Amino acid sequence: MIEGAIWRKWVFFYVPMALFLLFLLFPFYWMVITSVGELYRPWNSINYNPFWTWKPTWDHVRYLFEETLFASWLWNTTFIALASTAISLVCGVFAGYALSRLNFPFAGSLGTGIFITYLVPQTLLFIPLAEIIRNYRLGDTPWSLILTYPTFLIPFCTWLMMGYFKAVPRELEECARIDGASRWQAMLYIVIPVAIPGILSAGIFAFTLSWNEFIYALVFLSSPAQKTVSVGVTSELIRGDVFFWGPLMAGALLGSIPVAIAYSFFVEHYVAGLTGSVKG
Amino acid sequence: MGQVVLKGINKFYESVHAVKDVNLQIRDKEFVVFVGPSGCGKTTTLRMIAGLEAISSGDISIDGNVINALAPMDRDIAMVFQNYALYPHMSVYDNMAFGLKMRKFERREIEKRVREAADILGIGELLKRKPRQLSGGQRQRVALGRAIVRHPRVFLFDEPLSNLDAKLRVQMRVELKKLHLRLGTTAIYVTHDQVEAMTLGDRVVVMKDGVVQQVGEPLELYNQPANKFVAGFIGSPAMNFATVTVTEADGSLIAENSGLRIKLPDEIAQRLRGHVGREVILGVRPEDLTVASSADLDHPCFDAVIEVVEQLGSEILLDMKVGESNMVASVEPTARVRVADKLRVAMRRSRLHVFDAQTEAAI
Structure with a gap:
């Protein structure tokens, strides 16, 4: 940055950055306001302001946990996301x-070839997969998702790890093998520990993808108790043409918190993983 | 013991013949250096000895046992890599202990050996650090330590000093030599730096395009290069070459080209009898050229014009135009020379080299 040109920093950095942040964070803000606002707010009431509320309430959250199966949806989603990520x-x-x-x-x-399978859109793939799920009688169980999510997660992880392993110097492994390790031991003791940042990033990506997944969950799960957050919230809180905006937004907000935690918790490793830095 | 024998070693990468029929006997406790330009097959040869590359044909044996089919771990060798290949997630101690742990040594023995090696290398203070907290020289020492603790039969070095800065490189070179004298383990060392080769090697193997050009003690390579490549590769600044035609006049042989006309000394003339009327390559090292004085009358002399003067302190390098070609002379720092000076330059007669113009082999 050129010295003395403070306005340049504002014009080229702070202002665009602020706009960008506003654009990204506004939906979250909207979710928060809606989920703690009054249940019913006529647009023509006095002092009507959709961007703020003077009477914050937990009613929507309480409704979510007491009147719907949100707690089971959360549990289902966590279990399914963790299991499919692990696989x-x-x-x-x-x-x-x-x-x-x-x-x-x-x-x-x-x-x-593996990469190409990742590119096949899920919106096409769910049709044959539904047939398979039906044949194995896995419909409406968490396994229908745990076993189908890897169809796009494995190519994704493989591709990411391939790139990461290529960045790990070959000599590390060769040295280990001269030192007395078998190929298997060299991988276990040397290559995998060195690749932990890459493995973590792949894990976070995989976890997020399966947490947010919608189509398979919508198609393969039908009973309310089995649903995941993304499907449960949209299918159980939109009844006919009535949108229960308060609980809907509360559900969306609570549903996005684990992902946010996962990201910020691993962010250091995650960034290191993306830049592929292996320092000898 | 650590006697390594290479017998008819070949390496093919698909259609590329990377190493061609290498035969070599490395004695126990010997320090052998493979040297050559990049792509000459020296590293490939080393990696075949290490077991990291398969051998296309031939036999490699250590102490009489053929090891072609043995895994790297079973060859009882240790290798130091160019980029050190330290395990970044392990402390210095664990890096050095890894090989012993893999071989199921007792804890106490491991600790004893690591301490011993760390003391030899002066890295006793660093054992708890991670590699990224070390300087280049320290990493180099850890890599050496990791090789030493194993007490292998053979050390393999793959350009271990090339990632260090110039000053440290010279220092580590001396330490490597001391280390070898102290441990007495057979060492095979690969480098592209002829100075390293000359200073470290008991014997030096010069390679080019996968073919061994010459094997010999450093001074042997310097004084009696087997061909033009070795002559030009060993020594800095490089040997001067001039293509000349041999003619006979008054019973003695004359070598001549557009800028040179010298009477060949008798000992060389004898060897060139069969080459009269043909072209040969004359070679003379910069340090064997002097500014001619009256004492040099019996040495072959020629005229030259100075183009560049390089003051190095201990010597002066003169880039000279001789006819249409260039030559470099290394002269005494006291010489009074300036750019564009015309000089009479003398060649030390006993130090002339002649090579066949076609085969480039020494005559």
């Missing part, structure tokens, strides 16, 4: 390692 991470780490380190025939084209 995908294990597969993704091993597949990524194999594709980036073991020189077997067609490793390159296999890697590309």
Whole structure:
């Protein structure tokens, strides 16, 4: 930044940054205001102001937990997201390692193939998957999602880990193997610990993707007690053409908190993972 | 013991013939340096000895046992890598202990050996640190320590000093030499730096395009290079070469090109009898050229014009135009020379080298 040109910093940095933040944070603000505002607010009442409330209330949150199955939805979502993330991470780490380190025939084209499967839109894939879920009688159980989410999570994790493993110097592993480690031990003791930031980022991404997933959850789960947050909130709190805006927003807000925590908790590792920094 | 024998080693990468029929016997306790430009196959050869690359054909044996099919861990070797390859998530102690832990040594023995190595290398204070908290020189020492603790039969070094700055490199070079004298373990060292090769090696192997050009003691390579490549690669500044035609006049041989016409001394003339009328390459090192004085009458002399004067303090390098080609002379720092001076330059007659113009082999 050029010295003395303070206005430049404002014009080119602070103002655009503020606009950007406003744009990103406004939906959250709207969710908060709506979820703690009065239940019914006629637009023509005195001092009507949709951006602020003078009588904050927990009614919507209470409604959410007492009148709906929100607590079970939260639990379902957590369980499903954690389980599918775990499966995908294990597969993704091993597949990524194999594709980036073991020189077997067609490793390159296999890697590309895996990436292409990630590009197949879920909106098409759910039709054949629904058939499979039905055949195995998994419909309306958490397993229908735990086993289908990896179809897009594994390619994603594999691809991410492949890139990360490529950034880990080959010599580390070679040195370990000369030092007396088998290939398996070298991977376990050296390569994987070094790749932890990458594994964490893949995990956070996978967790977020499955937490937010909508289509499969909507199609494969039908009874209210089995639903996830994203489906439960939208299907149970919109009755006919009546939107229960207060509880809806409270649900959306509570649903986004775990993801926000996951991000901010791992953010250091996560950024390190994205920039792929392995310092010897 | 640590006797390494390479017998007819070849390496193919698909269609590329990277290492061509390398034969070499490395004696126990010997420090052998592989040197050559990048892509000459020296690192590939080292990696084949380490077991990190498969051997396309030939045999590598250590102490008489062929180790072609052994995994790296079973060859009883230790390797120091160019980028040190320290395990970033482990402390210095754990880095050094890793090899011993993998081999299921007792805790006390591990600790004893790590302390011992750390003392030798002067890194006893650093054992608790992580690699990223170390300077380049310290990392280098840890990498060495990791090799030492194992008490292997053979040390392999893959350009271990090339990531250090110039000053530290010289310092570590001396320490490496001391370390080798102290431990007496067979060492195979790969470098592209001929100074490292000359100073460290008991014997030096010069490679180019996958072919061993010459194997010999450092001074042997310097004084009797087997071909033009070795002559030009060993020594700094590099040897001067001039393509000349050999002619006969008055019973003695004359070497001549557009800017040179010198009478060849008898000992060289004898070797060149068969080359009369043909082209050969004349080679002379910069340090064997002097500004001619009356005492130099029996040495071959030629005229030159100075183009650049490089003052190095201990010597002066003269870039000279000789006819249409250039030559470098390294002269006494007391010499009074200026750019564009015309000089009479003498070649030390006993230090002339001649190479065949086609095969480039020494004649």
